[in-house]
Amino acid sequence: MSTPDPSEMSRRQQIAATYRMTKRTDPRIGVWLLGAFVLGAALGYGLFTVLPGSGTLSLIMSIVGALMLGLLFTVILFGRRAQKSAYDQMEGTTGAAARALSSLRKGWKTDQLIAFTKQQDMVHRVVGPPGIVLVGEGNPHRLKTLMASEERRHQRVVAEVPIHLVVVGDDEGQVPLRKLVKHVNKLGKSLKGAELTDVRGRLRAIDANRSNMPIPKGPVPTSMKGLRGQMRGR
Incomplete structure (x- = not known):
C-alpha cells in the first residue's frame, strides 16, 4: 500500500502519522509528552493561582491556564522530538x-x-x-x-x-x-x-x-x- 500524501490527510491523520513515525525511533515519546503536559499544566495552574481574584472565577482561570500551558509544552516537545526522529530515520539513506x-x-x-x-x-x-x-x-x-x-x-x-x-x-x-x-x-x-x-x-x-x-x-x-x-x- 502506498503512503498517503500528507497534503491529502486531515490534521488528525497527519498528527497520528507523525506520532507513529516518531515512535519507531523514540519508543518513550508517549511518556515524554505526558510529562511535558503535566509540567506545563502545573506551571500554568500555579501561575494563574497567584493572579488577583477569588472564588469560582479564579479556579476556572487556573484550570484554563493549566490546560493551555500544558498543551503548549506538549506541542513544542512533540515538534522537536518528531523532527529529531525524522532526521534519525533519514540519516544514511539515499536522497x-x-x-x-x-x-x-x-x-x-x-x-x-x-x-x-x-x-x-x-x-x-x-x-x-x-x-x-x-x-x-x-x-x-x-x-x-x-x-x-x-x-x-x-x-x-x-x-x-x-x-x-x-x-x-x-x-x-x-x-x-x-x-x-x-x-x-x-x-x-x-x-x-x-x-x-x-x-x-x-x-x-x-x-x-x-x-x-x-x-x-x-x-x-x-x-x-x-x-x-x-x-x-x-
Missing part, C-alpha cells in the same frame, strides 16, 4: 539531503538531482536569498569533481550570483544532515524578489539540457512538508 531541503520555507526553490554519479552521489540545487546553493551527498572525493563541474556550469549562466557549495556529512568541513536547513538559511541575503525570479529564469537554460538525463536507481526521496506543517502549527 536524505533532498528530503531535508524540502522543509525550507517559502522563498526557496529546490531542484533535486541536478547531477549524480552511478554510485548514487548526488547534487541538489537550492535558489534563495543567499544565491545558489549546491548541496552534495555521497562520497566527498567523487562529489568534489561533480560539484566543481556544476559550479562552472552555473557560473557561465549567472556569473554575478554567489554560489555556495555544501557537502552533507559528519566529517570536518561538512554539514550534518540535521543542521543542513539551518546552515542554508544562515548563508546570508544577496538576492531579492525580482533578482531571484531572474536567476531562476536563466537557470532554465541549464535545466533544459538535463531533460534526457537518466535518473539513477534507488529510493525516490520523499517530502518532509507534512511534518513541517505540523511543527509550524498549521
Whole structure:
C-alpha cells in the first residue's frame, strides 16, 4: 500500500502519522509528552493561582491556564522530538539531503538531482536569498569533481550570483544532515524578489539540457512538508 500524501490527510491523520513515525525511533515519546503536559499544566495552574481574584472565577482561570500551558509544552516537545526522529530515520539513506531541503520555507526553490554519479552521489540545487546553493551527498572525493563541474556550469549562466557549495556529512568541513536547513538559511541575503525570479529564469537554460538525463536507481526521496506543517502549527 502506498503512503498517503500528507497534503491529502486531515490534521488528525497527519498528527497520528507523525506520532507513529516518531515512535519507531523514540519508543518513550508517549511518556515524554505526558510529562511535558503535566509540567506545563502545573506551571500554568500555579501561575494563574497567584493572579488577583477569588472564588469560582479564579479556579476556572487556573484550570484554563493549566490546560493551555500544558498543551503548549506538549506541542513544542512533540515538534522537536518528531523532527529529531525524522532526521534519525533519514540519516544514511539515499536522497536524505533532498528530503531535508524540502522543509525550507517559502522563498526557496529546490531542484533535486541536478547531477549524480552511478554510485548514487548526488547534487541538489537550492535558489534563495543567499544565491545558489549546491548541496552534495555521497562520497566527498567523487562529489568534489561533480560539484566543481556544476559550479562552472552555473557560473557561465549567472556569473554575478554567489554560489555556495555544501557537502552533507559528519566529517570536518561538512554539514550534518540535521543542521543542513539551518546552515542554508544562515548563508546570508544577496538576492531579492525580482533578482531571484531572474536567476531562476536563466537557470532554465541549464535545466533544459538535463531533460534526457537518466535518473539513477534507488529510493525516490520523499517530502518532509507534512511534518513541517505540523511543527509550524498549521
